[in-house]
Amino acid sequence: MTSNDIPGAVIAGPALWPAQAHVPSVLGRQLVIDRGEGSFVHTTDGRRLYDGTAGLWHANVGHGRPELAQAAYDQMMRLETYHTFARFSNDRAMELAERLAGISPVPDPKIILNSGGSDAIDVACKLARRHWQREGREGKKTIISREFAYHGLHAFGTSIAGLDFNREGYGSASLVPETVRVPLHDADAVARTVAEVGAENIAAIITEPIQGTGGVNPPEDGYLEAVQRICRENDILLILDEVITGFGRVGSMFAAERYGVSPDLVTFAKGVTSGYAPLGGVFVSPRIWQAFYVDSPDTPVLRHGATYAGHATAAAVALRHLDILDDEKLVPRVAELETVLRTQLDGLAERVDAVADVRVGGFLGGVTLAEGLAADKVTDRLVDLGFISRPLRGGTLQISPPFITTDDEVVAFVAAIEQAVVDEANR
Known part of the structure; x- marks a missing residue:
């Protein structure tokens, strides 16, 4: 037609x-x-x-916070932004990363900054697969996600969506291959799926601590702890999507703290600036980042980066926003x-x-x-x-x-x- x-x-x-x-x-x-x-x-x-x-x-x-507008203005008058590729960075991105590391739900993290939640999901899923490829375990590529999950709408987010209407119409069952869904609250089904797919083929399990777009579904008691245990027993990475829950929405700074889980990767976005500037990122655990920091000519490079990753003005707004969360x-x-x-x-x-x-x-x-x-x-x-x-x-x-x-x-x-x-x- x-x-x-x-x-x-x-x-x-x-x-x-x-x-x-x-x-x-x-x-x-x-x-x-x-x-x-x-x-x-x-x-x-x-x-x-x-x-x-x-x-x-x-x-x-809330809307109309003059102090956040002022933070953006002041930063733009100094430096609107500068990229963070290779030897270059900018002072605001560096400062924000240190501030975030101090409140991170992941101990001793490195911070990858980008422009929003969908970006962060793509980075986290790519990095999970890159981690296992670097370790020589090429089979570990599958990402498991939950029924009704929403993880943004970039290629990986579309592929791991648990909402079928966000997956359909693109010519294949999954834009990125090797993705699997499990039922909403059923940890036993997670364990069965891991056994069926094979832990040797699974890179990560990703979940929102509280599902948002899928219908506001808090975890049933013990569910997240059970998923974490399955990940640890089967050498699978655990990714928490805290794009909605991060920075206070659950009554603690992160849902990982509220529910007592220790993920390997945590994505964040919305609440880091309250939407006053587009910013997102990933907390990366030492298990993953240390191999990329070894002092050796053979150390691998993570071939990921974006023009606006660590945008100086967005970082300045985030820093002032974190002050507001604390002060008020x-x-x-x-x-x-x-x-x-x-x-x-x-x-x-x-x-x-x-x-x-x-x-x-x-x-x-x-x-x-x-x-x-x-x-x-x-x-x-x-x-x-x-x-x-x-x-x-x-x-x-x-x-x-x-x-x-x-x-x-x-x-x-x-x-x-x-x-x-x-x-x-x-x-």
């Missing part, structure tokens, strides 16, 4: 292609955000909306907000039959609707009520407001969800 054979009229629209969208469903009804302050954003058509998702899980310190004690504040959110969602589930399930992990919540209710219709109704949520897999509503939100705003948000759900159920 050629473009001339496509049935139906082609809709004209803005030049910007909407991301992750059935385009005809959103054209003409897009919400264009032009301003943000605190936990609220404003649209070009005059709406003031509570940002119940913190953008895409990232606006942890926002990570312990998340633990308080988790209690408020859990209380409110438990009450919602008790009162409203149209709510099938609620889940909370840190200041992350998911409200799963009863079968037959459309989550997208509920989130549209929420906008009418002045609140932003997102429909996730399984008819689930996303809850992840900024850390600076008030208890009363959380209560109001959940009350609005209740009204929107009831309205949709009664249509």
